[in-house]
Amino acid sequence: MAQVTRRTFLAGAASIAGAAMLGCGPDKRTSPGQAGALDIEVALHGDPTMQPTATATATPATPTPRARGAEVRLLLAETPHETPLVIHHSGVQGPAAMVLGGVHGNEPGGWMAGDEVAKWEPAAGTLLVVPRANVTALNAFVRTFEEIGDLNRLYPGNRDSPLMMERMAHAILEAAREFDANLLLDMHESWAFYAEYPPNSGTGALGQTITTGVGPRQAEFGQLLTGKVNPHVTQREQMIVRDGTRFSRPGATPAPSQANRGRSSLSAGGHVAGLTPVLVEMGQTDQPLERRIELHLLTARAALEIVGVL
Ligand SMILES: [Zn+2]
Incomplete structure (x- = not known):
């Protein structure tokens, strides 16, 4: 069956390759690693049983749940930035939740966890996963490229933007x-741990934080999530809740701040009715890649349980 074949490819894509000490904080460049060795899109194209649709197209909302099964769409199809959106329908009435990995290409814990989440099957509703959102950056093991823009500074996106990651932001919110x-x-990594640096030290250390943007469940979601995760992790791994209100700009036409921080994924709740954005950062310093992936998966599972998809 197509689903089994697709799973096989995604499992292969999850193989752990390079680790790096880069993250969401200050741009500390290093040499590219070997991560992303398997080209997930080529794998999908090479599978004769898969027929991914080219782009997200609006379909009328239906009152009945879609039949159980998976589909793969390609975002920014037929460009160098083409990347899969994996959609699992449970066949059971329920909510939809979306998970992003690989928004920044030098944060492998996020996209390797994304590869795993893309294999999960929801108990209810629909699970949407973009495991490798910025695939060209990921393949080069850099945060992003200036000429395509920083996806996490370009929401709500623009279908016709010269910046390809601004088009990606649009495609992601269209699917949402x-x-x-x-x-x-949105699964990220930061070079260091938030708790180990003063909050205003200017280091950009955000490791082990959960930041909630403006949305219907903003006030409660961080506490619910840490309540499920923190009992199962070490003292150093404890997740800390941050209020992302100042990074959110609810409303249809947010004015970008000087650093475009008001255009991160935390602003998505202002553009998609009913959506609560949650950004998770794992620290890279003295925390092995394998553990960062585990912690992302633990957190993602808990978040999806909270909303009722798992
Ligand atoms: Zn990041």
């Missing part, structure tokens, strides 16, 4: 709207 997603979970 189409399926009426109520959670956008």
Whole structure:
């Protein structure tokens, strides 16, 4: 069956390759690693049983759940930035939730966890996963490229933008709207741990934080999530809740701040009705890649349980 074949490819894509000490903080460049060795899109194209549709197209909302099964769409199809959106329908009435990995290409814990989440099957509703959102950056093991823009500074996106990651932001929110997603979970890494540096030290250390943007569940989601995760991790791994309100600009036409921080994924709740954005950062310093992936998966599972998809 197509689903089994697709799973095989995604499992292969999850193989752990390079690790790096880069993250969401200050741009500390290093040499590219070997991560992303398997080209997931080529794998999908090479599978004769898969017929991914080219782009997200709006379909009328239906009152009955879609039949159980998976589909793969290609975002920014037929460009160098083409990347899969994996959609699992449970066949059971329920909410939709969306998970992003690989928004920044030098944060392998996020996209390797994304590869795993893309294999999960929801118990109810629909699970949408973009495991490798910025695939060209990921293949080069850099945060992003200036000429395509920083996806996490370009929401709500623009279908016709010269910046390809601004087009990607648009495609991601289009899918979130189409399926009426109520959670956008964005998995990142930071070079160091938030708790180990003063909050205003200017280091950009955000490791082990959960930041909630403006949305219907903003006030409660961080506490619910840490309540499920923290009992199962070490003292150093404890996740800390941050209020992302100042990074959110609810409303249809947010004015970009000087650093465009008001245009991160935390602003998505202002553009998709009913959606609460949650951004998770794992620290890279003295925390092995394998553990960062585990912690992302633990957190993602808990978040999806909270919204009722798992
Ligand atoms: Zn990041």
